[in-house]
Amino acid sequence: MLEIDGLQAGYGDVRALFGVTLSVGAGEIVALLGPNGAGKSTLLNCVAGLVRPRSGAIRWDGQDLRTLGAHLIVERGVALVPEGRRLFGGMTVQENLELGAFASRAWGGRRAGLERVYTLFPVLAERRRTAVQALSGGQQQMVAVGRALMASPRLLMLDEPSLGLAPRLVAAILEALVAINRAGVTVFLVEQNVPAALSLAHRGYLLEGGRIVGEGSGASLMADEHVRRAYLGPLAVRTPSPQGEHQ
Amino acid sequence: MSVLAQQLLLGLLIGGLYGLAAAGLSLVFGVMRVLNVAHGELIMLGGYGAFWLAALFGVDPFASLVLVIPGSLLLGALLYWGLFGFVVRAHEETRIKNSLLIGFGLALALHALAVRLWTADERSIPTSYGGAVLSVGELSIPLVRLATLTLALVLIGALQLLLSRWRWGKAIRATAEDWQAALLTGIDIRRAYLLAFALGTALAGAAGTLVTVAYSVSPSIGLEWTLKALIVVVLAGLGSMLGTFVGGLVLGLAEAASAATFGGPYREIVGLVIFVVVLAVRPRGLFGR
Numbered sequence: 001m002l003e004i005d006g007l008q009a010g011y012g013d014v015r016a017l018f019g020v021t022l023s024v025g026a027g028e029i030v031a032l033l034g035p036n037g038a039g040k041s042t043l044l045n046c047v048a049g050l051v052r053p054r055s056g057a058i059r060w061d062g063q064d065l066r067t068l069g070a071h072l073i074v075e076r077g078v079a080l081v082p083e084g085r086r087l088f089g090g091m092t093v094q095e096n097l098e099l100g101a102f103a104s105r106a107w108g109g110r111r112a113g114l115e116r117v118y119t120l121f122p123v124l125a126e127r128r129r130t131a132v133q134a135l136s137g138g139q140q141q142m143v144a145v146g147r148a149l150m151a152s153p154r155l156l157m158l159d160e161p162s163l164g165l166a167p168r169l170v171a172a173i174l175e176a177l178v179a180i181n182r183a184g185v186t187v188f189l190v191e192q193n194v195p196a197a198l199s200l201a202h203r204g205y206l207l208e209g210g211r212i213v214g215e216g217s218g219a220s221l222m223a224d225e226h227v228r229r230a231y232l233g234p235l236a237v238r239t240p241s242p243q244g245e246h247q
Numbered sequence: 248m249s250v251l252a253q254q255l256l257l258g259l260l261i262g263g264l265y266g267l268a269a270a271g272l273s274l275v276f277g278v279m280r281v282l283n284v285a286h287g288e289l290i291m292l293g294g295y296g297a298f299w300l301a302a303l304f305g306v307d308p309f310a311s312l313v314l315v316i317p318g319s320l321l322l323g324a325l326l327y328w329g330l331f332g333f334v335v336r337a338h339e340e341t342r343i344k345n346s347l348l349i350g351f352g353l354a355l356a357l358h359a360l361a362v363r364l365w366t367a368d369e370r371s372i373p374t375s376y377g378g379a380v381l382s383v384g385e386l387s388i389p390l391v392r393l394a395t396l397t398l399a400l401v402l403i404g405a406l407q408l409l410l411s412r413w414r415w416g417k418a419i420r421a422t423a424e425d426w427q428a429a430l431l432t433g434i435d436i437r438r439a440y441l442l443a444f445a446l447g448t449a450l451a452g453a454a455g456t457l458v459t460v461a462y463s464v465s466p467s468i469g470l471e472w473t474l475k476a477l478i479v480v481v482l483a484g485l486g487s488m489l490g491t492f493v494g495g496l497v498l499g500l501a502e503a504a505s506a507a508t509f510g511g512p513y514r515e516i517v518g519l520v521i522f523v524v525v526l527a528v529r530p531r532g533l534f535g536r
Contacts, residue, residue, distance in 0.1 A: 050427055074433035086428035088421050090486065090536055099421050103433030107414070151433055 001025050002047065002078075002155060002188065007056035009039075009046050016042040018210040019056065024155070029177070029187040031201035031218070033194050033231065039210040040190040041083050044157050047188075048080040049073045060155065074103045079153035083160050085144040089133035093124055096132055096143050100150030109152060117146035120176055138169035145176060149185075156180060157188045162196060174200055194231040198222050249385040254503045256386055262499020263396035264457055266492035268472050269479035270403055271450030277485040278423040278443035280339050281331060284350035287473030288357035289448050293319055293455025294464030295365055301372045308372045308460040309394065315452045323448025326353070327441045335440050354469055361466035371463040395457040402453055403492045406446065410488070419443050423485075478518040482525050484535015494533060 002024040009017040016039040024030045032040050045051040047058055049070030058065045065073055079100075088096050097117055101110035118125035121142040127135065132143055141161055148156055158177070162170040170193065178200055181187050191197035198204055198218040206214035206227065214224065221227050272286045283289075296315045300306040306314070330353065334345045379390040410416040415438075422429040422439040429436050458464060458472070475498065483494025498518055505517040525532060 048431060050430065069435070070430035071433045071435045074431065080431050082428065082431060086425055086431070088424045088428065090424060091417075091420070095417065099417055099429075099432045099434070102414070102418060106433075147432065 001061065002186070003057070003059045004043070004047070005057040005059070007043065007046060007053055007058065009042055009051055009053040009056075011042075011051075015054075016210055017046070017053075020207070020210070020212055022205050022212060022215070024186060024188045026154075026186055027181070027184065028203060029181050029189065029201045031197040031204040032188065032190045032207055033192075033197060033204055033221075033227075034207035035230075036192070038207045040207055041159050043207070044080055044159050044188070044190055045082075047073075047078065047157060048082075050080075071103070074151050074153075075105055077105065077152070077154035079148040079151040079156055081144045081148045081156070081158040081161060083163070085140050087132045087140060087143055087147070090131060092129050092131055093135070093143055094128040096147050097124075097150050100147035101152075103151050106150060106152045110150065113150045113152060117149055120149075120179065121146060138165050138172070141165060141169070141173055142176075145173065145180075149180065153185060155186045155188060157190075159190045160192060161189070162191060162193045170196055194227070195222075251507050253386055254507045255500055256388065257392070258499040258501075258503025258506075259496055260389070260392040260396050260461075260499070261502075262496040263399040263492070264454055264461070264495070265475050265479050265498050266495020267399040267402060267450060267454040267457065269476040269483065269495055270406060270488050270491045271447035271454070272473075272476040273480045273483070273485060273488070273491050274406075274419075274443050274450070275447040276480065278419055279331070279335055279440050280342050281334055281346040282343055282350065282477075283331070283444075283447070284347060284473055285353040285357060285469070286350075286447075286451055286476055287469035287471065288354045288361075289319070289322070289451035290455040290458065290472045291361060291464060291466065291469045292322070292357060293452030294459035294468070295361060295370075295455075296452060297456040297459050298365070298370050298372055298464060308374065308456060309398070312398070312453055312456055315456045316449050319449040319452025320445045322452070323445035324441060326448065327444040331444055332437070332441070335437070354473075358466050358469060365466065367466055369463045369465040370459070372460055374460075389461075392461045395461045398457060399454070399495075400492060402450065403488050406450065407488045409446075415439070415442055419446075475518065478522045480532075481522055482532055484532020486536040487534045490532075490534025497533075 004020060004022050007017050007020040020043060034040050042051055046053045047065065049068060053066055060076060060078055097114055098110055101107050101113050106113060123139060124142055124146060132140055161173050174196055177187055189197055198221055201218045203217055204221045205212050214226065268290055272283065275281060275283050293315055296318060297308050297311040300311040300314060301308055330349050334342055334349060337345055377391055381388040381390055410420055418434045418439045419442060421434060422436045426436050479491060479494040479498050482498060483491045501517045501521060502514045506514040
């Protein structure tokens with residue numbers, strides 16, 4: 001299980017997280033919701049080791065992740081599908097997926113891993129020899145999710161996997177997440193598509209201005225007055241968060 | 248006509264070595280975003296390595312590659328641990344500046360070391376087959392130079408194979424494309440940097456050996472070879488080792504053509520013209536992504 005306690009982080013003089021505390025239990029799907037600039041990506045990047053926190057704790061199965069290099073965090077079974085996918089554009093689908101299994105924990109089982117990913121996303125099997133930059137956005141997102149799965153993670157974190165995708169593809173990606181979770185992988189999901197995220201998450205947290213301002217089960221957040229106004233309102237216009245943006 | 252053809256042929260033959268010299272620079276720059284201006288001095292050291300093996304132990308210069316390449320690999324690893332490993336900790340903009348400072352310092356130091364060890368004289372390696380020539384029509388092809396071109400192509404091909412098939416070769420390519428994404432797949436990018444730098448140095452060592460066999464070596468050839476390699480990297484672009492090799496051939500031919508047309512002194516000008524024109528017209532190079 002993932003425990004984040006009093007996490008503070010930022011870039012240079014800009015602070016992005018002001019003491020965030022949350023947890024993701026084994027086998028759960030947990031959604032982290034919030035407006036642009038709330039610090040959601042920073043939080044995932046801290047867990048993945050790409051951003052070093054100023055203070056606070058990040059524990060994964062009781063072990064402190066803050067001092068580990070990003071590649072060693074992958075070895076502990078924590079994988080991130082980063083914002084914007086960050087695929088290796090010049091390489092083929094299969095090369096991208098195989099690189100996903102680079103960690104020693106996964107390298108030996110990469111053939112079985114490929115089969116699993118191709119079963120989950122059959123369209124990728126057809127296009128395995130295609131350079132990923134020639135794929136559609138939805139297929140690229142499948143490669144991104146598949147590449148993270150190739151590390152055979154126990155915790156899969158995703159940063160805005162539905163961004164820029166047509167509704168049909170969003171549904172396909174989210175269905176895949178449910179299937180991945182059923183197979184025993186804990187899922188920690190950052191999403192701006194709040195209804196979609198809450199429809200599959202067991203629990204959710206609201207992050208605004210670098211602070212947790214709400215939490216609860218998917219259904220209770222769905223019913224929450226603030227959530228409805230801010231994220232699900234009829235005009236779907238985001239109101240400024242109570243604390244204001246810290247950008 | 249046949250004089251021009253002969254000159255173009257010789258240009259093509261040296262162009263293969265330009266390509267090999269550039270491949271190492273391109274690999275290091277593409278992966279680490281570090282411009283190693285001492286690359287030519289590493290070529291020079293490779294040349295003296297072969298020279299020493301021939302002079303002291305009578306090792307055939309082509310056979311000496313078997314020792315020079317692993318020796319250069321090791322030297323590259325040591326230089327990474329001692330110098331360039333610190334540069335890659337900096338941000339990408341600072342990296343170029345820092346690498347230039349370290350590179351120029353290293354170039355001066357290696358030049359001084361070479362003068363100390365081998366004097367400033369020009370050295371070559373005499374062999375029994377050195378004068379052999381293959382005549383095709385009116386053209387005469389120096390066999391040693393033909394062999395260096397062939398070996399350069401073989402080495403580039405081997406590198407390409409290594410980068411596309413070997414687990415760490417793929418990691419090197421991934422790190423060159425996006426180092427953060429590489430970290431997220433579990434690649435230890437410091438190790439990828441180390442391997443890229445060691446491989447780049449090995450290519451420089453091999454190039455130096457071939458240069459010394461076919462031409463000659465002196466402590467001051469470094470800057471000239473860094474410049475040629477840089478021109479080829481700009482001309483060919485990053486990302487394709489075979490493209491870099493072709494870029495070397497193009498530079499060799501262009502130099503020969505301009506020397507034949509405008510006279511010998513113009514040989515060096517054409518490379519700089521290519522450099523400026525490519526940067527202005529097609530900054531990613533002929534084969535770059």
